[in-house]
Amino acid sequence: MADEQYRLLPIANVVRIMKHILPPSAKISKEAKQTMQECVTEFISFVTSEASDKCHKENRKTLNGDDICWALTALGFDNYAEATVRYLHKYREAEREKASSQNKATSSQDKDDEESSEDNSRQPAHQQTDYEAPSPVLEFRVHI
Amino acid sequence: MADDEAVNLIRPEFPTGRVKKIMKLDKDINKVNSEALFLVSCSTDLFLRFLAERSAEVATEKKKKTVKLDHLRTAVKRHRPTSDFLLDSLPMPAESTQAVGRSVTDRDRSRPVADKPAPTGTRRIDQFFCKPGNESPIKINDT
Numbered sequence: 001m002a003d004e005q006y007r008l009l010p011i012a013n014v015v016r017i018m019k020h021i022l023p024p025s026a027k028i029s030k031e032a033k034q035t036m037q038e039c040v041t042e043f044i045s046f047v048t049s050e051a052s053d054k055c056h057k058e059n060r061k062t063l064n065g066d067d068i069c070w071a072l073t074a075l076g077f078d079n080y081a082e083a084t085v086r087y088l089h090k091y092r093e094a095e096r097e098k099a100s101s102q103n104k105a106t107s108s109q110d111k112d113d114e115e116s117s118e119d120n121s122r123q124p125a126h127q128q129t130d131y132e133a134p135s136p137v138l139e140f141r142v143h144i
Numbered sequence: 145m146a147d148d149e150a151v152n153l154i155r156p157e158f159p160t161g162r163v164k165k166i167m168k169l170d171k172d173i174n175k176v177n178s179e180a181l182f183l184v185s186c187s188t189d190l191f192l193r194f195l196a197e198r199s200a201e202v203a204t205e206k207k208k209k210t211v212k213l214d215h216l217r218t219a220v221k222r223h224r225p226t227s228d229f230l231l232d233s234l235p236m237p238a239e240s241t242q243a244v245g246r247s248v249t250d251r252d253r254s255r256p257v258a259d260k261p262a263p264t265g266t267r268r269i270d271q272f273f274c275k276p277g278n279e280s281p282i283k284i285n286d287t
Contacts, residue, residue, distance in 0.1 A: 007169060009158055014192065017157055018211075021196040026203070027210040031235075035213050036199075039220075039230055040192045041166055044184055046229045048167045051180070056172070063167075065179030072187055076225030080190045087186045091179060 008041045047071050065091070156185030163188070195219060195226070 005011075014037045018028060028036075048063070051071035055063055065088045072081040156163075163185050167176055196211075198219035203211045213235065220230050 006162070007166065009162060009166070009188075013158055017189065017192050018196040021193050022200050022211065025209060026200060029210055029212045031213045032199070032211050032216050035216055035234060036192070036195065038233065039195060039216075040188050042230060042233050043191045044163060044166045044188055045170060047184060047187065048173060048176075049170055052170065052172050062175040062177050063173065063180045064177050065183050068180050068183040068187065075229070077187070077191070079194070080187045083190060084183050084187045088179065088183055091182055 008037050009044075011037045014040060047075065047077075050075055156182065157189050158185050160185065191226075194223075198222065 011033060015028065015033055018033070018036065022028070047068065048071075051063055051067035054067050054070060054074075055061070069081055069085050069088060072078075072084055160181055164176065164181055167173055167181075167184065195216070199211050199216045202215040202218045203209070206215070208215070214237070217231075217234055217237075220234065221227050
């Protein structure tokens, strides 16, 4: 029974995001929370499947970022596709920065070392049992 | 989403391990690169926010403070791409505890057994226990 939960995104994460969006006085029924959890999980499977089909057709084995962007558009989620393309570019830019800064092994050029307050605002509250803290895929600072 | 100029910090709200696990439930998926994983997390986050917002709108329209399954369902129906893949996955109205009883199955369930017509050729068991009055009791021949 507990196994089932691992096929879904953690409900605590889902609810936390919902609460960001809803007015402060709003409540969410238990059923709605659970259904939303299933909906977003379904979304993942759906987009992945579509992207995967494209991959197969092009004889590739690895799903990449472009496949995801393509899938979103193909499925009619143009609104997310645009934002996602921007995220993709930022991600690649950050990867390049990381790679180039790693190459500058002897360089002492790094002037800025400011602490960001972004981290604090993103700290999840560890109060609920089924809560998994999001592991950062990418945490970086772009020096402008 | 954190998206300001000075510090570019993008961290999707969902645990990447779990997202990856869900993606890999699909047997057709071989490998997923980190870009794809990141973007799936991001777009799922966007989708959730969108659906939450729309559901809240429906609740407000109906003057309710609690967002319920029915509101979610209406929100899904109103957005074609979402409805196409999601509507069938939602629990049927009859299955929900908040069912208003509009569907056929609900109607059947809410009717007391005594009101349902007995199948032809059979007698209702409660006929055996009726007091003599309107109908004569069924005689059992013991002798």
